[in-house]
Amino acid sequence: MIANIKENGIKIFQTSKKWVEDHINGIDIFDEHYIDKAKTNPWYTLGSLVWLFWMITIVSGCLLMAIYLPSISEAYDSIVKIQFEIPFGAITRGVHKYAADAVIIAATIRLYRMFIACDYKPNREFNIAIALITLLFGMYSGLTGYLLIWNQRAFWATKVFATFPTYVEQFYILGPTHVGINTSQILLGGSSIGQATMTRFYSFHIAFTLLALIAHELYIYKTGHKRLNISWKMASIPIAMVFITAIILPAQIGHRADPNVTPLPILSDWYFLALYQFLKYMEPVWATALTVLIPLTVIVLPFLDLGPEKRLSKRPVFLMVVIMGFLEFLIFSFLIIFNIANIHRDPPIWRMGTWLLIAIGVIWQYIVHKIDRPEKLSVAIGDFIAYVVCPLFVLYWVFPTLLNGWITLKQQIVGVGICMVPAVIGYTWHFLIRKKLKIEEEKAAA
Amino acid sequence: MNIETTRRNLLKGMLAVPVLGTMLAVLSPFMRFLKPTIKPLNYMQGPDLPKSLKPVTFDLSLFPNAFDVQSFNFTQINKEYTALGTQIRDIPGYAVKLPSGDFAVYSRICPHLGCVFNFVLNPEDVAKGYNFKPDGPVFACPCHLSVFDIQQEGKVVSGPAPRPPRKFVYKVENNQLVISDLESGGVA
Numbered sequence: 058m059i060a061n062i063k064e065n066g067i068k069i070f071q072t073s074k075k076w077v078e079d080h081i082n083g084i085d086i087f088d089e090h091y092i093d094k095a096k097t098n099p100w101y102t103l104g105s106l107v108w109l110f111w112m113i114t115i116v117s118g119c120l121l122m123a124i125y126l127p128s129i130s131e132a133y134d135s136i137v138k139i140q141f142e143i144p145f146g147a148i149t150r151g152v153h154k155y156a157a158d159a160v161i162i163a164a165t166i167r168l169y170r171m172f173i174a175c176d177y178k179p180n181r182e183f184n185i186a187i188a189l190i191t192l193l194f195g196m197y198s199g200l201t202g203y204l205l206i207w208n209q210r211a212f213w214a215t216k217v218f219a220t221f222p223t224y225v226e227q228f229y230i231l232g233p234t235h236v237g238i239n240t241s242q243i244l245l246g247g248s249s250i251g252q253a254t255m256t257r258f259y260s261f262h263i264a265f266t267l268l269a270l271i272a273h274e275l276y277i278y279k280t281g282h283k284r285l286n287i288s289w290k291m292a293s294i295p296i297a298m299v300f301i302t303a304i305i306l307p308a309q310i311g312h313r314a315d316p317n318v319t320p321l322p323i324l325s326d327w328y329f330l331a332l333y334q335f336l337k338y339m340e341p342v343w344a345t346a347l348t349v350l351i352p353l354t355v356i357v358l359p360f361l362d363l364g365p366e367k368r369l370s371k372r373p374v375f376l377m378v379v380i381m382g383f384l385e386f387l388i389f390s391f392l393i394i395f396n397i398a399n400i401h402r403d404p405p406i407w408r409m410g411t412w413l414l415i416a417i418g419v420i421w422q423y424i425v426h427k428i429d430r431p432e433k434l435s436v437a438i439g440d441f442i443a444y445v446v447c448p449l450f451v452l453y454w455v456f457p458t459l460l461n462g463w464i465t466l467k468q469q470i471v472g473v474g475i476c477m478v479p480a481v482i483g484y485t486w487h488f489l490i491r492k493k494l495k496i497e498e499e500k501a502a503a
Numbered sequence: 504m505n506i507e508t509t510r511r512n513l514l515k516g517m518l519a520v521p522v523l524g525t526m527l528a529v530l531s532p533f534m535r536f537l538k539p540t541i542k543p544l545n546y547m548q549g550p551d552l553p554k555s556l557k558p559v560t561f562d563l564s565l566f567p568n569a570f571d572v573q574s575f576n577f578t579q580i581n582k583e584y585t586a587l588g589t590q591i592r593d594i595p596g597y598a599v600k601l602p603s604g605d606f607a608v609y610s611r612i613c614p615h616l617g618c619v620f621n622f623v624l625n626p627e628d629v630a631k632g633y634n635f636k637p638d639g640p641v642f643a644c645p646c647h648l649s650v651f652d653i654q655q656e657g658k659v660v661s662g663p664a665p666r667p668p669r670k671f672v673y674k675v676e677n678n679q680l681v682i683s684d685l686e687s688g689g690v691a
Contacts, residue, residue, distance in 0.1 A: 070512075213617075213618065213646075216616065216617040216618070216690060217616045217617065217646075219617075219690050220615075220616045220617045220689070220690045221616070223689075223690065224665075227665075234547055235547055235548065235549050235550060238549075238550040239538065239541075239548070239550060241550075241690060242538060242550055242551060243534070243537045243538050245690065246537075246583060246584045246585065247551070247581055247582050247583035247584055247585075247590060248550065248551045248552065248553050248581040248582050248583075248690075248691065249553065249581040249583075249590060249592045249690065249691035250690070250691070251581065251583055251590040251592070252583065252585055252587065252590065253583040253584050253585040253587075253590070256585055257584075316592070316593070317576070317593065317595045317619060318619065319618040319619040319620075319645060319646060321645050322645070323618060323645070323646045336616065336647055336663065337647045337648055337662075337663060338663070339663060340663055340665065341615055341616070341663055341664075341665050342665070344663070399634045400634050400647075400648050400661070400662060400663070401634050401635070401661070402634075
């Protein structure tokens with residue numbers, strides 16, 4: 058008995074050690090493992106482009122630091138001065154802004170590429186998390202960056218961003234722990250938006266980039282990879298694009314921040330627009346929870362994609378999730394820009410659309426699974442209930458119920474009860490038949 | 504794998520305990536560096552609350568009819584974690600006379616995500632912009648379309664806001680409306 062436990066323990070330790078080693082060896086930060094692939098497939102240069110645009114942002118940012126004044130009374134004036142009086146100020150600021158936007162665009166497309174081309178197989182699941190963290194770093198730097206202009210958009214976006222964490226208080230059953238409001242006050246550097254917020258955002262804006270830069274350089278030093286997997290001749294094209302955009306479309310300044318007047322419509326930078334629309338539809342607690350859950354889902358998804366299959370047509374759930382994410386980003390951004398959303402009519406429509414897309418994926422996945430591995434009818438029915446009917450019940454009833462504040466507790470309990478009946482029947486059937494088949498197989502083998 | 508490496512790994516694992524402990528011990532000073540008002544190891548400490556500077560007063564003759572409204576700025580002193588230490592901040596507010604003769608005095612900062620909301624007298628205007636037609640004059644927030652009914656103590660009648668707007672403490676004395684304090688919470 059004890060020997061058995063020991064043996065099993067060593068086995069588990071060995072497998073987990075191998076798993077960790079394999080995954081650490083698979084780590085890829087800016088596509089440095091795809092140097093050969095990048096020569097023929099332009100999608101694999103995206104990691105390099107992220108790094109390149111990041112460097113442009115750092116260099117132009119260093120120049121801007123020489124002129125900019127991080128104080129609430131003078132920040133806006135110093136931006137105006139940079140834009141209109143300092144020679145080459147407008148271009149430097151434009152390059153800084155558009156290169157930062159380009160970081161976010163390239164990082165987003167790269168994340169989609171990793172999902173579609175299945176770059177996380179085998180043993181590279183963490184790369185999705187790394188790519189996502191790169192993107193979130195970019196977005197956070199963007200958010201802290203546009204407060205520094207101290208215009209209306211910056212002020213109100215910061216207010217939304219700082220009020221968000223206070224809803225964490227409502228997750229606790231035991232009562233308020235003040236984690237949310239303290240997080241908010243640490244972010245703001247006080248109990249209101251002011252000079253401390255600006256100082257704090259300015260330091261975070263630079264500190265995060267600096268720390269990430271040091272970490273990446275240490276990684277390069279240790280592994281000896283190249284930073285860019287494209288030639289400098291090729292790299293000059295995106296650099297030129299950023300400069301040309303900065304000259305043609307000077308970066309916006311907006312109006313000076315006024316704490317007493319909310320601008321209409323209130324918009325953030327483009328990459329947060331879909332989330333802003335989401336805030337109109339959702340109860341704030343759920344909006345906060347989902348804002349955290351979306352990135353977590355992206356990190357967990359590759360771990361759920363089992364098996365060696367890399368073709369997208371054989372991974373329909375993932376295809377549908379990718380399509381869903383992209384469609385919702387586009388549609389929500391469109392709705393908020395043109396301000397045509399109806400907060401009472403729309404939520405059931407887009408929620409149903411979301412579940413429908415995932416449902417198509419699940420059923421399609423089931424069909425693919427059946428074609429590849431035909432089994433007995435009884436097994437197929439049990440599987441169908443367990444893997445298709447139950448998830449659909451959960452998707453169509455439990456989540457919408459939980460997300461809708463207006464459905465009563467009694468209705469929720471009834472709904473969950475209705476879900477549980479097919480689930481219990483399905484899973485019992487599923488496991489009983491599996492067990493019966495196993496016994497039959499063992500008999501046949503004997 | 505032989506047992507020796509396991510033992511070595513076990514020792515390495517045991518070493519993680521003091522390292523983690525050190526990190527935890529550093530966490531409190533680090534948090535206090537970022538938020539100096541926290542007492543040592545008191546992670547659950549409540550938030551820093553602003554203090555009211557001076558009351559705002561209105562003459563009652565400014566409110567002859569029902570739904571007459573006055574907007575005002577209520578000054579508060581906020582904590583700030585810089586060398587300055589404090590920041591003075593104006594909170595916009597509305598004082599509305601209700602048909603019952605009472606007053607509705609609310610902070611204009613939306614309890615949802617901190618936008619400044621408006622007083623909308625005409626229900627038709629609300630129906631156009633906020634996807635909802637109220638019975639009477641309301642407070643309506645343009646950011647995320649929350650609508651608050653003034654006559655039902657600021658009840659949320661439409662939109663995502665989780666609670667009514669924050670109330671001012673006020674009293675009527677010597678033919679004057681004196682607004683002296685604000686319900687705490689939210690981000691100014």
